[in-house]
Amino acid sequence: MIGSELDAAGVHQPALREAYRQCRVLNARHGRTFFLATRLLAPYQRPAVHALYAFARRADDILDDRDTGLSPDQRTSELTALSNKLFTGLVDHEPCDDDPILAAVVDTARRYSIGWELFDDFLASMRMDLTVTDYxxxxxxERYTYGSAEVIGFQTLPVLGTVVPREEAAPYAAALGKAFQLTNFLRDVDEDLARGRVYLPADELAAHGVDRDLLSWCQAHRRTDARVRSALMEQHALTRAVYAQARPGIAMLAPISRPCVETALTLYSKILSRIEALDFEIFTERATVGTPQRVVVAAGGLGRAWAARIRDRSR
Known part of the structure; x- marks a missing residue:
């Protein structure tokens, strides 16, 4: 399967094919919902999306993977080294052959003319995670989510294609990336707190009588205080509104890409539904979309994707 995708994408050099293969493996292992949605893209689009995901995952793992046992200084050093090596490839056109993920993402950036500035903005937000623990x-x-999520939407737009000028579709792509990130923030309050971070605006929490100490109490007692529930309900509604802002952008994408993005939007928004179904008891159970639901949503998307590909071939 990966071989046919790479053939379709015009990736023929053996080392580069292996680099993209490793990106795909990483996506399949860690991005279950995202990987399922990418299966609905045309084969030639998938390697680039896998490469972009793998790079983002690589940076995120430097910051958050507790199994590595890295100190804060070591994480800073690793992120700096990753950044330097990326820009050596992107700007100075130096080979990244000894780092498959970087080799693939640099190749993707060149193929789709993805500006290095977007990677710089992404890494700026990643560096914030080294020192910033509250907002x-x-x-x-939003300064954080711009680089951590919105620029991902900008990066993927050239791969997805648009039927309107790209700059017209860009705000909707950014909104969708932001919606996904805000969903993660709600789902992962417990995990993020364990890492010493809170990705919810402190002033909006305070309006409900919530602060870090109360969140820590909820974590320790594995229950959601009524004040925290009220604050989470507000954040939930705000996130739903961002999905509503993003949805009109689907029609601006190339028809062959719409089933993938619509499926991703639906699956991620179902995480919000699951949080609500749990009555915001996010310290007891991590909100996930069950396999049966994912299969049903993906099956509908697959039908639309095949139809779009048939229409695309007939032109």
């Missing part, structure tokens, strides 16, 4: 207000959080 005082929405604008501070």
């Amino acid at each position: 005082p207000d929405r604008s501070a959080l």
Whole structure:
């Protein structure tokens, strides 16, 4: 399967094929919902999306993988080394042959003319995770989500294609990336708190009588205090609104890409539904979309994807 995808994408050099293969493996292992949605893309689009995901995952793992046992200084050093090596490839056109993930993402950036500035913005947000543990207000959080999520939407737009000028579709792509990130913030409050971070605006929590100490109490007692539930309900509604902002952008994408993005939007928004179904008891159970639901949503998307590919071939 991966061989046919790489053939379709025009990737023929053996080492580069292996680099993309490793990116695909990483996506399949760690991005279950995302990987399922990428199966609905045309084969030639998938390697690039796998490469972009793998690079983002690589940076995220430097910051959050507790199994590595890295100290804060070591994480800073690793992220700096990753950044330097990436830009050596992107800007100076030096080979990254000894790092498959970087080799694949640099190749993707060149094939689709993805500007290095977007990677710089992404890494700027990743560097924030080295020192920033709380966000005082929405604008501070949005500075983080711009680089950590919105630029991912900008990066993928050239791969997905649009039927309108790209700059017209860009705000909707950014909104969808932001919606996915905000969903993760709600789902992962417990995990993030264990890492010493809170990705919810402090002033909006305080309006409900919530602070870090109360969140820590909820974590220790494995229950959601009524004040925390009220605050989470507000964040949940705000996140739903961002999905509504993003949805009109699907029609701006190339028809062959719409089933994938619509499926991803549906699956991620179902995480919000699951959080609500749990009555916001997020310290007891991690909200996930069950396999049966994922299969049903993906099956509908697959039918639309095949139809789109048939129409695309007939043109």
